[in-house]
Amino acid sequence: MRVMAVGVFDLLHAGHLHYVEQAKQLGDELIVVVAHDDTVRKQKHEPITNQELRKRMVQGLKPVDEVIIGNPPTVPIFEILGKVNPDIIALGYDQKHSIKAIKKGLEDNGWGQIEVIRVEGLADDLDGTRKIIARIIDLWSGETGGPYEED
Numbered sequence: 001m002r003v004m005a006v007g008v009f010d011l012l013h014a015g016h017l018h019y020v021e022q023a024k025q026l027g028d029e030l031i032v033v034v035a036h037d038d039t040v041r042k043q044k045h046e047p048i049t050n051q052e053l054r055k056r057m058v059q060g061l062k063p064v065d066e067v068i069i070g071n072p073p074t075v076p077i078f079e080i081l082g083k084v085n086p087d088i089i090a091l092g093y094d095q096k097h098s099i100k101a102i103k104k105g106l107e108d109n110g111w112g113q114i115e116v117i118r119v120e121g122l123a124d125d126l127d128g129t130r131k132i133i134a135r136i137i138d139l140w141s142g143e144t145g146g147p148y149e150e151d
Helices: 014-024 037-043 051-059 077-084 099-108 129-140
Strands: 002-007 029-034 066-069 088-091 115-118
Touching: 002 014, 002 077, 014 029, 014 088, 029 051, 029 077, 051 066, 066 077, 077 099, 088 099, 099 115
Parallel strands: 002 029, 002 088, 029 066, 088 115
Antiparallel strands: none
């Protein structure tokens, strides 16, 4: 069974590793789609690392068999399925996508045979990019002016 996982994967962290580990357990082959820079800009924020670097980082994760860069936002979202041909789409625990809406979109576009599964999250307080950035800001904005004090 071929599993597809999709994400931005900016500032690669333990939550990302946990996501791809869980996704890999759903099948034999894991294809990860790293979001196109233009898609990240449109849907989230300016990416901290570019799509080629994010692709390279994700490819280095042991559970991942292949990584491709997703289509830009001008291309229909379901077009990527023709490249990957997944049996399962694994969603991260914190991805805000509705499984019901995705299944309807899959059916409407001729991909109704694909199963959609949300994986479990990592029990850690720094399991997401925004949480990590917030923690760094907290460390640097403390009364000491940062984690390093001059003597």
